[in-house]
Amino acid sequence: MSKALTTRAEDYSQWYNDLVIKGGLADYSAVRGCMVIKPYGFALWENMRDQLDKMFKDTGHVNAYFPLFVPKSLFEAEEKNAEGFAKECAIVTHYRLKADPDHKGKLMVDPEAKLEEELIVRPTSEAIIWNTYKGWIQSYRDLPILINQWANVVRWEMRTRLFLRTAEFLWQEGHTAHATREEAIIETEKMLDVYAEFVEEYMAVPVIKGIKTANERFAGAEETYCIEAMMQDGKALQAGTSHFLGQNFAKAFDVKFSDKNNTLDYVWATSWGVSTRLIGALIMAHSDDQGLIMPPRIAPVQVVIVPVYKGDDSKPVIDEKANALAKELKALGIRVKFDDSDNSRPGWKFAEYELKGVPVRIAMGLRDIDNNVVELARRDTKDKQTVSMEGLPAYVSGLLEEIQLNIYNRAKAFQTEHINTADTWEDFIKVLDEKGGFVSAHWDGTAETEEAIKEKTKATIRCIPLNNVPEAGQCILTGKPSTQRVLFARAY
RNA sequence: CGGGAUGUAGCGUAGCCCGGUUAUCGCGCCUGGUUUGGGACCAGGAGGUCGCAAGUUCGAAUCUUGCCAUCCCGACCA
Structure with a gap:
């Protein structure tokens, strides 16, 4: 029977692919790097989406929809963000096809129909949204703006994997505007809590809440918060992110407001998102060699x-x-x-x-x-x-x-088992190779050290846990003083 | 974008090295019948641009070149 599944022990990647395809969640498509989400998979996404949507509404957010295309000049306005995504953008350059005179029955791009300005297919929507917000915000009375959109985005990935990384994917992106720094930070943390609650309570996947290091931070953000989940092969998977954007986008798009004292200031921003990637997390957190295991909720x-x-x-x-x-x-x-x-x-x-x-x-x-x-x-x-x-x-x-409870507890026990500490470099390597999972270790706080560790071990700093207790120690690699442990792991 | 592998019916495959009538087998599908407590059985049947395009040849699934797609491993990323 062709339904025979590859086992996890045999080939973990193939097991995952088999589950997605044979479980009827998705199919490959004729488009490179893009997948078809089949009815069973989409029904799952709808249930996730509906619950998240309810949670967003319960926290005061409303839905809206912004265009798929972003004019290049807008896209490049926030430089760091643009740079971060530049290498994976799809670009629309023409708006018409015509019959190819040299090949009967074939079409060609009409060279006469070149766009004056290229359109970027959104890899994320900050640019088009902040350009719009500029027109909506004059006074503190216009704030906060708490908008979410359900959309597709395109990131031209080199290597794709069903649900985990596809060229086009579905997600939601929240984009909020605030009068104060404090309020924006509270919003960022609130939405991280919403994500954690959703993933743990509904998807039955335990997560670690934390903040990203500068290396892993969203381009254009001041601070990136994340939830990190643990897959059965011991690799970490980022399940959701919430960004405190500071005034970066307000400055890039010149979005100012007058406060009560009639002083002008730039608006404070957040953005946050989860995607169909969560389905990949769900599969790899719970399923077994007989197939998928769906959390009842x-x-x-x-x-x-x-x-x-x-x-x-x-x-x-x-x-x-x-x-x-x-x-x-x-x-x-x-x-x-x-x-x-x-x-x-x-x-x-x-x-x-x-x-x-x-x-x-x-x-x-x-x-x-x-x-x-x-x-x-x-x-x-x-x-x-x-x-x-x-x-x-x-x-x-x-x-x-x-x-529901049982599969959560099972995943939680696995996660707990796979968070280990290491205090020496030898230990660090050993834990990483033999046990996998998260390794809690000291780090000197520099990007260079993080980079060096990544190069040597393939492990990256997944996050600095929010509930960290300060602890004096020495960096696992350099021996320099450190004030707290961070979580390392090999990741998806 | 580098390395590796694969591409023959809906799926899994034989044939390819060593070119030669009608392309193999299993599952699935259709028809009829018997069945139904862990992926049923019998009989009959349908289904193929051998990934695409050039080339070599009397003749190409098979040889050559180019292209495309997918998977795996790396670099990059939600």
Whole structure:
């Protein structure tokens, strides 16, 4: 059967690809570096998006939409930001095709239709947004502006991987404007908390909140906050970022406001985003060699009912019971699918829904109906149990929560196991190579040392944890004094 | 962008080194039947620009050149 999965031990990368493709989340496309998100994968994204959107609205944000294209002159206005993205920009230079006189039936770019000014396909929207905000902000009364947009962006990556790094991806980007530095910093931290809450509570992936070093900071930001997650192969993955932009963009786009004393000052800014990359994090944090494992709270299908029948006459009996059960589950807000298709047999369906990571499977046959029970299997532990149909919906509802908690705890235990300290260079290498994961170690605070460590070990500083306790020590590489530990890891 | 690998039906593949009738097999698909508690079985059937383009040759899936795409490893990145 072509559905056979590569195991994690065999080839971790291939295992990941197999899950994405065979689990029906996405497909390769005819466009280099771009993927098709299939209905099952998009349903997952929709659930994530809807929850995040609710959390954004609950914290006072509103949605808007800005153009895909950014005129080059606007794009380059904030120099650091422009420089940071310059190497991965797609550029529109023409606006028309015409029939190619030398090749019948083919088209060519019409050289007459060159744009006066090139358009950059947004790799992020700060430029077009701050150019717009300039027209919206005159007074402190116009502040704050708390806008989010759901959009696609393009970053022309050299090497792409399904969900983790594609040339085009979906994300949300929040762009806020504030009257004071303090307020902007509070916003930056608030949104980091929103991300952490979402990823931990809904995706069941534990994260470390921290700030980035200068090397890893978003180009154009004063401070970049991040949440870092741990994958099963011990590599770190940045799951979300929130930037305190200071007055950099306000200065670049000349966005000033009058305060209560009628003094003019530049506006303070933040931006924050998470992307479809989170789906990659979800897959690599939870799944196993049998397939995906979806956290119930965002699973496209939470419960699947598989009928097991003998002969045509038993089918209507089972259908009736199953439909009734599905209705009861739906009434509790549970996303349930009754797979009554006659195309495949129960065993095939069992394997298929395991591959797709459906948290709970209910098998129902005549034997069960006679005894007023069902067979209930949970994806996270593979446990099977026979449960009475009496009070089943409430039981299932509780079980979904239990599964959610269990996979979080499992991931949390893994994360804890994979945060180790190192106090000498030898130790550092050893932990990195043998255990993987985060290595908590002292660092002298210089970009040169960070760079040198990266070159020697491939490990980068993922973050300086927000909850760090000050501790005097010596840099792992240079031996120079250090005031706190930072987290190193090899990362995606 | 460098290194490696791959490209033959929806998927996985044989054939390629050593050119030669109608391109192999399995899964899947279609039709009919028997089945259904962990990826069912029988019978019949459909499905192919052999990644694309040039070239060599009487003849190319097979040899040559160029191009394209994907994966893996690196450099770069959410």
